[in-house]
Amino acid sequence: MSRLNGLQEEILANELCPLLSRGEIRDLVDGLFPERAGLRAEDAIGPASTEDGGLTPAQLGWVLSQLTIGPDARIPAGITPHELRAFLEDLVFRLTRLAWPATPVSYRHASRLRVSRERARGGTRVDGPARPEAPG
Numbered sequence: 001m002s003r004l005n006g007l008q009e010e011i012l013a014n015e016l017c018p019l020l021s022r023g024e025i026r027d028l029v030d031g032l033f034p035e036r037a038g039l040r041a042e043d044a045i046g047p048a049s050t051e052d053g054g055l056t057p058a059q060l061g062w063v064l065s066q067l068t069i070g071p072d073a074r075i076p077a078g079i080t081p082h083e084l085r086a087f088l089e090d091l092v093f094r095l096t097r098l099a100w101p102a103t104p105v106s107y108r109h110a111s112r113l114r115v116s117r118e119r120a121r122g123g124t125r126v127d128g129p130a131r132p133e134a135p136g
Helices: 003-021 025-036 041-051 057-065 081-099 107-121
Strands: none
Touching: 003 025, 003 041, 003 057, 025 081, 041 057, 041 081, 057 081
């Protein structure tokens, strides 16, 4: 890993901690830009958990699943509500998979995500993904 990549991962780790502690839209926007540059939040979980011992994929995913982004939300940096909701849903899904890696995503779980996305598009409360069902 180059020094630049290490620095970028440290910056992203520093963006994840406020997401956990405050869980505000502006913090989500701050996390979007490093991802656009090719970094993945999953790669920064380790360094971020060093700064905040309570930061786990499950905890961060849950906090993010509680965010609501309405269709008329005023989002900084020219990001549209639709774009930020799509990033949020994807990030929550990825964190959920990281928290429970051996558990396959069932059809029922995928249906819940679809319902959550529909609610998000309507500006109602965003329900986070339920914990995937245990196999068997």
